[in-house]
Amino acid sequence: MSELKRNIGLIGAGAMGLHMIRHLIAAGHAVTASVRRDEAARAVEGVGARAVRSPAAAASNADVIITNVTSTPDVREVLLGDEGAIHSARSGAVVVDHSTIAVAGTREVAEALAARGIGFIDCPVSGGVRAAEAGTLTLMAGGSAEHLAAVRDVILCYGKTLTHVGPVGAGQVAKACNQIVQVVNIQGIAEAMLFCRAQGVDPQQMLTAISSGFAGSRMLELMGPKMVARDFAAGIESRLHAKDYGLILEMAQAAGLDLPAVQVTxxxxxxxxxxxxxKEDTSALLKALELRQASA
Known part of the structure; x- marks a missing residue:
């Protein structure tokens, strides 16, 4: 149980957010969640939170406001829009944004909130729904040390590792780096599978042979068996990685960087x-490679 009980406003009570709520309630915090559908309202109430119908209502009287939505426009809307949290959040509250969005958009939102005396931490997550359920998310934070210290105990209700990377926007940069390493790794595994089959070698035997060497990785452990079994049921839906890679390429181009592996992926x-x-798993990169090969 957390020693300091907080009023938490949560915006984005999807698969990830619902698990976050569950952990926050278990730690003794009071959670008010913004939802748009009756089904979502029943789900958050079922784990002990109060459901409201707007971000502003969720942020009212909140010490900490947590957002977990999809895109940069979504974050702007729920925080700065007509029914956004900025209109009801009190001065001194801190927003913790777990979305993966553009660095420039992150900084713009932080500046708008700061003008109202509201703190902001960009704190993207890694680990997916399974880690959210287990309370073992990896989190990378950007913002002031003071603001992070004020919300660290809240974040660690559902996270295992929390690293302060730097000022506002640094968390998003770290998440982009995470996605580069992670998904290029998945792409490499898919290419290895394609190459192996083309050479007439059993992919499972190949996987067994390389897993204990330098090629071994958490991604290989997760994605290798899925590709061997051709099980493309989503752990992380490919649309989310596609969205992230669009952001990464935009930021790379703005910085004048050529990232060839990112471009291919x-x-x-x-x-x-x-x-x-x-909505298929990103391991289905194997299928995309196979189709490209067939049409070559």
Missing amino acids: QALLSDMQARGWA
């Missing part, structure tokens, strides 16, 4: 979306 992720595989 982003093109295949885009192919997956066009083929209707948005």
